[in-house]
Amino acid sequence: MTPALFLDDITCTFVSKDDRTQRYTAVANTTLAIAPGEFVSVVGPTGCGKSTLLNVGAGLLQPSSGSIKVFGEELVGINKRAGYMFQAEALMPWRSALENVIAGLQYRGLDAGEAKALGEQWLARVGLKGFGDRYPHQLSGGMRKRVALAQTLIMDPDIILMDEPFSALDIQTRQLMENEVLDLWNAKKKAVLFITHDLDEAIAMSDRVVVLSAGPATHPIGEFTIDLPRPRDVAEIRTHPRFIELHQQIWSVLRDEVLKGYQQQKTAA
Ligand SMILES: Nc1ncnc2c1ncn2[C@@H]1O[C@H](COP(=O)(O)OP(=O)(O)OP(=O)(O)O)[C@@H](O)[C@H]1O
Numbered sequence: 403m404t405p406a407l408f409l410d411d412i413t414c415t416f417v418s419k420d421d422r423t424q425r426y427t428a429v430a431n432t433t434l435a436i437a438p439g440e441f442v443s444v445v446g447p448t449g450c451g452k453s454t455l456l457n458v459g460a461g462l463l464q465p466s467s468g469s470i471k472v473f474g475e476e477l478v479g480i481n482k483r484a485g486y487m488f489q490a491e492a493l494m495p496w497r498s499a500l501e502n503v504i505a506g507l508q509y510r511g512l513d514a515g516e517a518k519a520l521g522e523q524w525l526a527r528v529g530l531k532g533f534g535d536r537y538p539h540q541l542s543g544g545m546r547k548r549v550a551l552a553q554t555l556i557m558d559p560d561i562i563l564m565d566e567p568f569s570a571l572d573i574q575t576r577q578l579m580e581n582e583v584l585d586l587w588n589a590k591k592k593a594v595l596f597i598t599h600d601l602d603e604a605i606a607m608s609d610r611v612v613v614l615s616a617g618p619a620t621h622p623i624g625e626f627t628i629d630l631p632r633p634r635d636v637a638e639i640r641t642h643p644r645f646i647e648l649h650q651q652i653w654s655v656l657r658d659e660v661l662k663g664y665q666q667q668k669t670a671a
Contacts (some may be wrong), residue, residue: 403437403438404438404473404474405435405436405437405438405471405473405474405593406436406437406438406439406440406472406473406483406560406561406592406593407434407435407436407459407470407471407472407481407484407561407593407595408434408435408436408470408471408472409432409433409434409435409455409458409459409468409470410433410468410469410470410471411431411432411433411467411468411469412429412431412432412433412434412455412458412465412467412468412470413427413429413430413431413432413465413466413467413468414427414428414429414451414454414458414463414465414466415427415428415466416428426618427466427618427619428450428451428454428617428618428620429451429454429455429458429465429619429620429621430618430619430620430621431468431621432455432468432614432620432621432622433622434455434612434622436561436593436594436595437593438473438560438591438592438593439591439592439593440593440594440609440610441587441593441594441596441607441608441609441610442593442594442595442596442608442609442610442611442612443596443597443598443603443604443605443607443608443610443611443612444456444595444596444597444598444604444611444612444614445598445599445600445601445604445611445612445613445614445652445656446599446613446614446615446616446620446656446659446663447599447614447616447656447659447660447662447663447664448599448663448664448667449617449663449666449667450614450615450616450617450620450659450663451614451617451620452565452597452599452614453565453597455597455614456486456563456565456595456597458470459481459484459561459563459595460480460481460484460486460563461477461478461479461480461481461484462480472484472561473560481561481563483559483560483561484559484560484561484562484563485554485555485557485559485561485562485563486554486562486563486564486565487550487551487554487562487563487564487565487567488564488565488566488567489565489566489567489569489570491538491546491550492550492553493538493546493549493550493553494538495537495538495539496537497537497538498534498535498536498537499525499530499533499534499535499536499537499538499541499545499549500518500521500522500525500534500535502538502549502550502553503521503524503525503534503549503552503553503556504517504518504520504521504556505553506553506556506557507520507521507556507557510557520556521534521552521556522534524552524555524556525549525552527552527586528548528549528551528552528582529548529582530545530548530549530552533545542575543570543571543575544571544572544575544578544579547567547568547571547575547579548579548582550567551567551579551582551583551586555586558590559592560592560593561592561593561594561595562587562592562593562594562595563594563595564583564594564595564596564597565597566597566598566599567579568580568603569598569599569600576603577636577637580603580606580607580636581635581636583607584607584632584633584634584636585633588632588633596608601649601652601653601656602640602649603636604652605628605630605639605645605648605649605652606634606636606639606640606645607634607636608628609627609628610625610626610627610628611625611626611628611648611652612624612625613625613626613652613655613656613659614659615659616659616660616662616663616666617663617666623655623659624652624655624656626648626651626652628648629644630642630644630645630648
């Protein structure tokens with residue numbers, strides 16, 4: 403089957419800002435294919451190159467070498483078949499929740515009435531019925547994430563790229579959001595590339611977990627199929643014996659890399 407997103411032998415080398423003669427290879431020779439409808443998480447130590455890979459998939463960053471294919475076609479420029487959700491707040495503070503949700507549709511030139519109706523539907527779908535006229539500062543962190551989720555999904559992207567979208571939330575809100583994402587994903591089965599440093603979250607959500615090595619020259623060092631039953635409740639699935647088994651297996655690969663990453667950060671500080 404043609405992958406929805408195919409990162410083929412990607413290497414990303416950055417030139418140091420302080421010393422132009424210094425180069426840093428963040429990601430090296432990394433190949434990652436995500437099938438249509440597949441939910442793939444990438445885990446790895448802090449600073450290893452997870453966001454770099456996601457930015458390559460989004461078409462926001464050109465790799466130093468390697469190619470990107472989207473449903474079999476070479477990616478040139480921004481990946482228009484993808485929707486993104488990043489760790490940082492991406493809402494426009496001067497726009498209401500509804501206006502934020504429909505921003506992309508307006509940009510696409512959809513009729514204002516239609517966009518508004520669809521926006522209201524999406525607000526209801528993410529549990530924010532009646533909150534459309536609130537501004538971001540009038541919403542809680544969890545609500546703002548819901549608005550951002552609706553803003554991404556209303557565009558009906560074939561590929562969803564998420565970079566630690568819920569890391570700033572408290573654990574309860576986070577688990578609610580994770581379940582909501584799984585419900586929405588289950589209904590539409592889009593290809594998802596989910597970046598996280600949280601192994602529990604990765605296992606609970608995904609069909610497959612890819613483990614990256616510590617940098618420099620980060621590359622995949624392990625790949626695990628998550629054969630847990632669906633639908634899943636992210637809190638409940640953690641007590642499933644197979645979850646515990648998978649966690650042990652993946653952690654045994656990830657642990658050393660996390661320690662290496664931590665040591666590197668300490669030395670760099
Ligand atoms: N534009 C850039 N210029 C120079 N170095 C960069 C650039 N972007 C990323 N890097 C470096 O590449 C490495 C990987 O960064 P990246 O943000 O992809 O890691 P990450 O795994 O997503 O980190 P975290 O888990 O902390 O979010 C880091 O050492 C970072 O400093």
